[in-house]
Amino acid sequence: MVSTVLNTDVKQKDSEHAVVVAVASRAVFEQGAGGDDGVYAEGMAFPLLQALQKVNKRLLEENSAESLLFDIVLITTDSQQQQQSFHLISSTKHYGLEVSRFCFSTEEDFIENLLQNNVHLFLSTDRHEVSQTSQKGVLSALLDEYTASCPSEQLRVLFCGDAVIRPGTNQTPASRQTAQTFSAQLGKMRQKFGISDSPLSIALMTSCGGRDSCGGALQTLRSLGVSADEAYCLAGAPRGPILSVLRPHFLLSNSFGVLED
Amino acid sequence: MSLNNGQSLTASGQDLTRNSSSGRAPWEDARTVLKPSTPTRKPKPPKPENAVTIAVSARVLFTMEKEQQIYEQQGMEEYIKYQVEHETEPFSPGPAFSFVKALEAVNAQLRELYPESEELFDVVLMTNNHAYVGLRLINTINHHQLFIERFCMTGGNSPIGYLKAYHTNLYLSADPVKVREALEEGIAAATMFTPDKMTEVSETQLRVAFDGDAVLFSDESERIYKAHGLDKFFEHEKAHENKPLDHGPLKCFLEALGKLQKKFYGKGQRMDCPIRTYLVTARSAASSGTRALKTLRSWGLEIDEALFLAGAPKGPMLEKIRPHIFFDDQMFHVEGAAEMGTVACHVPYGIAQRVPKKGISNKETCSAPK
Numbered sequence: 201m202v203s204t205v206l207n208t209d210v211k212q213k214d215s216e217h218a219v220v221v222a223v224a225s226r227a228v229f230e231q232g233a234g235g236d237d238g239v240y241a242e243g244m245a246f247p248l249l250q251a252l253q254k255v256n257k258r259l260l261e262e263n264s265a266e267s268l269l270f271d272i273v274l275i276t277t278d279s280q281q282q283q284q285s286f287h288l289i290s291s292t293k294h295y296g297l298e299v300s301r302f303c304f305s306t307e308e309d310f311i312e313n314l315l316q317n318n319v320h321l322f323l324s325t326d327r328h329e330v331s332q333t334s335q336k337g338v339l340s341a342l343l344d345e346y347t348a349s350c351p352s353e354q355l356r357v358l359f360c361g362d363a364v365i366r367p368g369t370n371q372t373p374a375s376r377q378t379a380q381t382f383s384a385q386l387g388k389m390r391q392k393f394g395i396s397d398s399p400l401s402i403a404l405m406t407s408c409g410g411r412d413s414c415g416g417a418l419q420t421l422r423s424l425g426v427s428a429d430e431a432y433c434l435a436g437a438p439r440g441p442i443l444s445v446l447r448p449h450f451l452l453s454n455s456f457g458v459l460e461d
Numbered sequence: 462m463s464l465n466n467g468q469s470l471t472a473s474g475q476d477l478t479r480n481s482s483s484g485r486a487p488w489e490d491a492r493t494v495l496k497p498s499t500p501t502r503k504p505k506p507p508k509p510e511n512a513v514t515i516a517v518s519a520r521v522l523f524t525m526e527k528e529q530q531i532y533e534q535q536g537m538e539e540y541i542k543y544q545v546e547h548e549t550e551p552f553s554p555g556p557a558f559s560f561v562k563a564l565e566a567v568n569a570q571l572r573e574l575y576p577e578s579e580e581l582f583d584v585v586l587m588t589n590n591h592a593y594v595g596l597r598l599i600n601t602i603n604h605h606q607l608f609i610e611r612f613c614m615t616g617g618n619s620p621i622g623y624l625k626a627y628h629t630n631l632y633l634s635a636d637p638v639k640v641r642e643a644l645e646e647g648i649a650a651a652t653m654f655t656p657d658k659m660t661e662v663s664e665t666q667l668r669v670a671f672d673g674d675a676v677l678f679s680d681e682s683e684r685i686y687k688a689h690g691l692d693k694f695f696e697h698e699k700a701h702e703n704k705p706l707d708h709g710p711l712k713c714f715l716e717a718l719g720k721l722q723k724k725f726y727g728k729g730q731r732m733d734c735p736i737r738t739y740l741v742t743a744r745s746a747a748s749s750g751t752r753a754l755k756t757l758r759s760w761g762l763e764i765d766e767a768l769f770l771a772g773a774p775k776g777p778m779l780e781k782i783r784p785h786i787f788f789d790d791q792m793f794h795v796e797g798a799a800e801m802g803t804v805a806c807h808v809p810y811g812i813a814q815r816v817p818k819k820g821i822s823n824k825e826t827c828s829a830p831k
Contacts, residue, residue, distance in 0.1 A: 438508075
């Protein structure tokens with residue numbers, strides 16, 4: 201069973217051209233009871249949402265008729281949160297979050313819902329959830345503790361280059377296609393801003409291979425219409441210290457954004 | 462696959478070298494845009510905590526004068542456009558180039574003696590450049606057959622955090638602001654300048670020259686000299702001969718070099734060690750020099766040659782030594798060395814940044830001291 205509620209406070213996006221980003225609501229708001237006024241506390245993905253909104257704001261500043269915008273959807277499969285759907289919606293409005301609609305569904309149905317709604321990217325803090333959606337061909341990324349400490353003024357997306365050149369064997373043509381589509385959309389968005397002072401920064405990181413590996417990944421991204429702003433070639437150096445400086449909001453790789461250290 | 466210098470590609474160009482792996486979907490067909498690097502088996506880079514990590518910026522490793530001019534006069538967009546258009550043209554070597562080549566020569570010898578060890582030099586390219594310039598930099602590294610596998614292209618963000626993440630032992634940049642930031646974070650760093658001419662340096666023996674005060678040692682004695690003059694300075698140094706000076710920003714780098722030197726000594730290569738260090742100081746042997754040597758000894762550090770110039774200019778002495786790199790805290794000496802063909806670097810640390818010596822250039826007088 202799936203029910204969709206439109207957020208009347210927010211102008212709906214052009215579904216033909218928008219980049220639909222579905223975020224698990226438990227990542228956006230702290231689970232548990234709302235405060236006295238029923239407003240939830242900010243969750244891990246809060247800065248991420250603010251950053252997505254910042255990009256939209258700047259895109260509209262460049263062109264008030266812009267249709268290539270992020271279309272943010274909150275997904276709730278947790279039955280407890282569904283019961284408190286009222287608080288979810290009012291909390292969203294309280295913070296002025298640019299969420300277009302809320303989808304409430306059972307765990308069985310929600311992936312189907314994502315596919316039907318042409319979701320380009322799904323973000324969640326639940327590893328299992330991300331693994332499932334990814335297997336069904338929805339481009340997905342896992343949000344973790346890094347996400348919470350990211351800036352809200354600039355959306356920082358990290359492509360994991362080892363996957364860009366040599367994706368995992370369990371990647372289907374469909375999931376390759378969705379990755380390609382999202383990358384191209386992101387690349388187009390990035391082009392609307394200048395080199396400096398962009399609300400969106402695209403970074404590439406290769407962990408294992410040497411410089412040629414990273415060079416190849418830069419090339420591949422370019423062929424998809426993505427010009428990376430930053431590039432990091434680790435050649436076997438540990439990822440953790442670099443990631444904590446890089447502070448991406450999320451990582452895109454074939455293994456659901458999970459990087460084993 | 463043979464190494465062919467002429468093979469390089471641009472985004473729109475033809476696919477001259479193709480990765481041989483099969484079963485890839487079209488969109489991931491990584492058109493190798495790059496001049497292939499050396500085909501022989503490349504050794505794995507060492508773990509950062511085991512290696513002596515030297516981070517160099519793009520502008521000191523290579524010469525990017527023309528591009529820098531475009532950036533300063535026409536702005537970022539034109540600069541990026543130019544870089545991308547010239548993507549397959551390698552840059553020429555910059556002032557840090559011969560230093561990096563010497564580091565690689567030492568590595569080759571270390572690998573021969575200790576094949577399993579990770580105690581090696583590791584050179585990381587640490588640049589503020591955007592990744593748009595990335596392919597040109599990678600092409601250039603391939604062209605010159607440098608062994609640099611790690612890089613950070615921060616796209617305008619500060620490199621300091623990344624320097625720490627790589628346990629950087631020495632950071633060389635053309636930008637004095639970044640160098641000062643690094644020093645403030647406890648990372649040995651120096652601003653590298655391009656000499657008017659480059660004297661030939663050894664390709665097999667790495668030679669590193671250091672000034673003493675405010676480089677290896679703290680600036681405490683220099684403060685006395687500046688405040689009370691030369692006589693008081695001599696008096697003070699004699700009186701405190703046996704009290705070790707406090708350490709300066711490059712002491713740890715000398716220490717790291719010493720560790721690698723001992724590995725050569727261990728294999729009987731003391732006399733013609735592939736690493737040689739020099740102290741080139743204005744102190745005089747007769748008096749103030751003693752304290753410097755005793756300080757080094759108390760630290761357990763050795764220096765191969767100590768040259769006490771008693772105030773004489775350093776340029777001619779350095780011209781004889783031919784170091785790959787020379788560190789000094791005073792621009793007066795840095796400029797003097799560069800005039801005579803030595804690659805000299807300024808360590809913006811200590812009292813000398815506030816009270817400049819006669820002949821110093823204006824921009825350095827405005828520098829905020831540590």
